[in-house]
Each structure stands twice: as structure tokens, then as C-alpha cells.
Amino acid sequence: MKKMLLTLCALFTLNVTFAQEQASHELIVKLKPGKTLPSYLHEKNVQTLFDNVYVLRGVDVDSLEMKLKNDSAVIYTERNHRSERSVLPKPQGFSKDYSPNNFGTPSQFNDPKINKVWSFLDASDNGVSVNSAYHQFGTSNTNEVIVAVVDTGVDIDHEDLKEVIWTNNKEIPGNGIDDDGNGYIDDVHGINTLVRDAQGKATVDVTDTHSHGTHVSGTIAAKQNNNIGIAGIASHVKIMPIRTVPNEGDETDVDVAEAFIYAAKNGAKIINCSFGKSSNEGKHLIPDTLKFIAEKYGVLVIAAAGNDSSDIDRHPTYPASFDNDNLLIIASTSSSGGMSYFSNYGKVGVDVAAPGSDVYSTVPGNKYDNMSGTSMATPTTVGVAAEILSHHPNLSYLQLKDVIINSVTKIAKFKNKLVSGGRIDLLAGLEFAKTVK
Numbered sequence: 001m002k003k004m005l006l007t008l009c010a011l012f013t014l015n016v017t018f019a020q021e022q023a024s025h026e027l028i029v030k031l032k033p034g035k036t037l038p039s040y041l042h043e044k045n046v047q048t049l050f051d052n053v054y055v056l057r058g059v060d061v062d063s064l065e066m067k068l069k070n071d072s073a074v075i076y077t078e079r080n081h082r083s084e085r086s087v088l089p090k091p092q093g094f095s096k097d098y099s100p101n102n103f104g105t106p107s108q109f110n111d112p113k114i115n116k117v118w119s120f121l122d123a124s125d126n127g128v129s130v131n132s133a134y135h136q137f138g139t140s141n142t143n144e145v146i147v148a149v150v151d152t153g154v155d156i157d158h159e160d161l162k163e164v165i166w167t168n169n170k171e172i173p174g175n176g177i178d179d180d181g182n183g184y185i186d187d188v189h190g191i192n193t194l195v196r197d198a199q200g201k202a203t204v205d206v207t208d209t210h211s212h213g214t215h216v217s218g219t220i221a222a223k224q225n226n227n228i229g230i231a232g233i234a235s236h237v238k239i240m241p242i243r244t245v246p247n248e249g250d251e252t253d254v255d256v257a258e259a260f261i262y263a264a265k266n267g268a269k270i271i272n273c274s275f276g277k278s279s280n281e282g283k284h285l286i287p288d289t290l291k292f293i294a295e296k297y298g299v300l301v302i303a304a305a306g307n308d309s310s311d312i313d314r315h316p317t318y319p320a321s322f323d324n325d326n327l328l329i330i331a332s333t334s335s336s337g338g339m340s341y342f343s344n345y346g347k348v349g350v351d352v353a354a355p356g357s358d359v360y361s362t363v364p365g366n367k368y369d370n371m372s373g374t375s376m377a378t379p380t381t382v383g384v385a386a387e388i389l390s391h392h393p394n395l396s397y398l399q400l401k402d403v404i405i406n407s408v409t410k411i412a413k414f415k416n417k418l419v420s421g422g423r424i425d426l427l428a429g430l431e432f433a434k435t436v437k
């Protein structure tokens with residue numbers, strides 16, 4: 001079972017190794033409505049995820065799972081474990097200039113490295129018409145949208161990101177108190193589900209120890225028109241960093257569920273999900289979580305199709321292959337207009353394509369670099385979605401998804417590979433959104 005490759009380096013030297021199962025120390029339990037957990041469980045062993053769904057830690061998973069399976073109050077139990085292991089690639093270390101003449105007239109951005117960001121080109125030049133969209137629609141009358149980046153963390157001090165990082169204003173930093181009562185102590189800029197305290201609680205250091213999450217964030221939100229670096233696609237967003245994807249190995253279902261719930265409860269309307277895995281342990285927790293954040297919070301989750309050059313309708317990858325209606329699944333295109341050679345596709349399971357090859361964006365330490373993958377196509381789409389939502393804050397998650405799917409630039413070769421048969425477009429999306437009642 002091969003892990004879905006998050007990004008591809010220039011030399012394609014990804015190390016993919018095979019299953020190294022780790023013993024599970026966490027058990028997921030869903031109870032029937034109105035039922036409570038058995039009294040022999042200690043409060044300290046129980047974390048409520050949402051509704052009647054719990055994670056049990058510090059327990060003998062084997063014997064407890066047997067007991068609970070025979071309990072009539074239980075709908076299901078699932079084990080949480082990291083089943084595979086892989087190494088993420090590094091940034092590519094090169095970039096290229098694209099003709100600024102193609103950015104529309106006049107260019108809308110003073111950011112010095114903007115001509116390396118080819119997604120800003122018009123559809124006729126294989127981009128997603130970002131410059132033209134700003135030329136036509138501007139940024140007045142836009143509303144702030146919070147986007148959660150569930151990833152390897154984010155360099156929140158990066159020169160081109162620091163002004164666009166979400167801050168939990170109700171939380172006083174560093175006083176050891178959960179001031180806003182959201183269950184997390186000192187969560188000023190998000191949470192870290194990879195590093196847990198002795199009680200199993202997520203911690204709050206969101207530092208990116210890779211580059212992946214910082215790169216994703218820049219594509220969505222790098223500060224526009226500050227005479228620094230690049231520009232993100234969206235003008236009026238705050239990035240909520242959630243560190244859930246390890247530098248090596250797969251994210252776990254419990255961590256992803258907790259990240260999604262945190263994002264939804266703290267105001268994110270869009271979640272960037274540039275990760276995935278080819279096996280999913282239980283198949284209940286993540287679809288249940290997606291359903292919960294759709295129904296209660298109206299959150300759209302935009303997720304990568306994966307980088308195995310394969311049809312996910314035949315070879316599923318998760319979460320992309322779950323059929324929740326608040327998932328929008330993204331394939332990758334290159335600057336020559338076709339699908340990236342690595343990109344997964346699926347006539348049923350993959351909705352749209354977006355620029356994902358040689359994407360130039362922020363990396364830690366005030367640096368910039370190219371990275372490639374459906375991981376990069378996903379934040380390109382998130383940026384477009386966030387900008388549309390900024391102009392049209394009353395769109396529901398289903399309407400927003402429909403606008404993106406229905407405003408693509410059709411590409412003949414994509415007809416049997418994608419639901420929409422095309423590449424997203426910000427200018428067409430903003431036009432289309434005006435027609436939505």
C-alpha cells in the first residue's frame with residue numbers, strides 16, 4: 001500500500017516504504033444517541049470529538065474493544081493508528097519567470113516575485129485568471145474568510161505571511177489558561193495534534209518543521225501588494241495553521257478529525273487538505289466528521305486527489321474518495337495546460353483541476369521556492385474559493401462548490417477524467433457567483 005505522495009521533487013526521489021504498523025493506543029467509539037460511556041472508563045482516558053464520538057487513550061485497546069463491541073450502546077469502534085511510512089520531498093530549488101505581459105494590463109500586483117506565479121495568468125495562458133479577476137472585480141466590499149491549513153505547520157513569522165495568520169483574539173497567550181474555554185490552552189494561532197501532552201491533549205506550537213504547510217499557505221494567502229515576495233490568490237483571508245501532517249508517515253484519523261473540528265468551531269469556512277493515504281483504517285470517523293462540520297458549520301473541505309498518476313475511481317485514496325458532499329477534490333495541471341504527469345484523476349471522484357506543477361510560494365525562513373503536487377493544486381483552488389466567498393459571503397458550501405465546478409475552463413482531454421472536465425478560473429467563478437440566488 002503506497003502512501004499518497006504529497007509533493008514531488010524535481011528528481012522524483014521520493015522514498016516510499018511499506019507498511020510499518022504501529023500498535024494502536026487509541027480507540028474511537030461512537031455511541032447511540034442518548035447513551036453514555038461505561039462507568040469503568042476513567043474521565044482522563046476519554047476525549048470527546050463531537051456528538052457521541054469519543055477517543056479513548058491510555059487504555060488496553062484489545063480488551064476494551066472486545067468489551068465495547070458487545071455493548072448495545074455502541075454503534076462502532078475503530079482503532080487509530082499510523083499504518084504507513086514515507087518521507088516528504090524537499091522544495092525543488094528552482095523557479096522560472098513567466099512573461100509579465102501575460103498578467104493582464106495593467107498588472108494588479110507590486111509583489112516583486114509575482115511573475116513566477118503562473119496561476120495568475122489568464123485561462124488562455126493556462127492560468128486561473130487571478131490578475132484579470134482583480135482588474136475586473138477589485139477588492140472593495142470583500143469580507144474576511146478564515147481558511148484552515150491542516151498540514152505540517154506554518155512559518156507564522158514569514159515576511160509574506162505574518163500579516164495573514166489567524167489569531168484567536170479571545171485567548172491570552174502564555175498564561176497556561178484556556179481563556180476562551182474552547183478546550184485548548186494558549187491556542188493563539190491554532191493547534192498541533194502531533195505533539196500531545198501527558199493527558200493526550202493537543203498542544204499549540206504550529207511551527208512548520210518541513211516546508212509543505214508554509215508553501216500551501218503562501219499560495220492561498222501571501223500578503224498582496226506589500227512590495228515583498230509573491231501574492232496569494234485570496235485578498236482577504238486569515239490562515240489558521242493546524243499541525244497534523246507529520247514530516248514522515250501518514251496523518252492519523254483521530255488527528256485529522258480533531259483538526260477539522262477545531263477549524264470548524266473556531267470559524268474556518270474552508271479547510272485545505274493537501275494530504276491523503278491509500279488505506280483508511282475504519283472508514284467511519286472521517287466521513288462522520290465531514291458530515292458534522294458540513295451540517296453544523298457549513299465548512300467546505302478542499303482535498304488533493306493524490307499523485308500516483310492513477311484513477312481514484314478504481315484505486316481510492318482518502319479522504320478524497322469519501323463521498324461527503326462538502327468535499328471538493330482537486331487534480332493538478334502544469335503551465336503547458338495539460339494535467340500534471342503525476343496527477344490522479346477520476347470521472348466520478350475528482351471534481352476539478354488547478355495549477356499544481358512548479359508552483360512558486362513561501363517556504364520557511366523568508367524564502368520562496370517551487371513545489372509540485374496535487375498538494376499545490378489544492379491551495380490554488382482554496383485561494384480561488386476563498387476569494388469568491390469573500391465577495392459572496394452568503395454562499396453555502398454547496399453553492400460555493402457548484403460555482404467552482406461550473407465556472408471551469410473546459411479542456412477536451414479532461415472530459416473523461418474529471419467531474420467538471422476542466423481547470424478552475426477565478427474570473428469566471430466571480431462572474432458565475434453573481435448569478436447564484
Ligand SMILES: [Ca+2]
Pocket residue numbers: 171177178179180181182183184185186187
Ligand atoms: Ca483556548
Ligand SMILES: [Ca+2]
Pocket residue numbers: 171172173174175176177178179185186187
Ligand atoms: Ca491562555
Ligand SMILES: [Ca+2]
Pocket residue numbers: 111160222223224225226227228229230231
Ligand atoms: Ca507579497
